Amino acid sequence: MLNEIKKDALTRMNKSVEALRHDLTKVRTGRASTALVDHLKVNYYGSDVPLSQVATVAVADARSLTITPWEKQIVGAVEKAILASDLGLTPNTAGQVIRINLPPLTEERRKDLTKHVHHEGENAKVAVRNVRRDAIQQVKELLKDKQITEDDARRTEDEIQKLTDKAVKDVDDVVKAKEQELMAV
Structure with a gap:
């Protein structure tokens, strides 16, 4: 007992x-980390799904992340999710790859x-x-x-x-x- x-x-x-x-x-440090965007939800055909289920997130270098959606038509939805988040980051889109540059703190x-x-x-x-x-x-x-x-x-x-x-x-x-x-x- x-x-x-x-x-x-x-x-x-x-x-x-x-x-x-x-x-x-989830707390942003000076270093880029995929955990920074793990909690984001993306509107995918009417339902909110975690970003990791619709895209590949990778650390490009110490100050930037790359997000590559698996389908071209959801690039806009991923951008909206990043902009709507409380991260205060601006995505840069080049074709199907979304880059997020992390400014120094x-x-x-x-x-x-x-x-x-x-x-x-x-x-x-x-x-x-x-x-x-x-x-x-x-x-x-x-x-x-x-x-x-x-x-x-x-x-x-x-x-x-x-x-x-x-x-x-x-x-x-x-x-x-x-x-x-x-x-x-």
């Missing part, structure tokens, strides 16, 4: 850290993005702490129902706290790595 609670807490904490990693791939923009990264990190820490709270609450309910001893409850709470500390450290490491990536010129 207690092992299941710990295992569930660990799984949920790891998911919180992975969700943070995934969210931070200003110092002010880098600092804004760093603040955003820290905010996302804090949200992930809150999620981890909520998982800890839920797990400890389950342990206390078992203790209240006299299904476990006080020693078992104390030991399990300590182990859950260690899992929480590790997850918070992982979040800090992810945030620090992204911050260094942002501040690198």
Whole structure:
């Protein structure tokens, strides 16, 4: 019973850290990355589909991406999706290939993005702490129902706290790595 609670807490904490990693791939750094446009949806014959299902996205060089739609008639739809996104990028079309040039980030923009990264990190820490709270609450309910001893409850709470500390450290490491990536010129 207690092992299941710990295992569930660990799984949920790891998911919180992975969700943070995934969210931070969308934050634009000075370097081009295909993850920058992964979340875009393209109107393809009346339904919205992910960009990766209608085109090939590649990193041309450190500051540009190329998008090659598989069908010529959806080039316009891909351009519209890029323009409508919150990326603030302008696509350049040459025939069937769409190029996106990433301008260098200003110092002010880098600092804004760093603040955003820290905010996302804090949200992930809150999620981890909520998982800890839920797990400890389950342990206390078992203790209240006299299904476990006080020693078992104390030991399990300590182990859950260690899992929480590790997850918070992982979040800090992810945030620090992204911050260094942002501040690198």
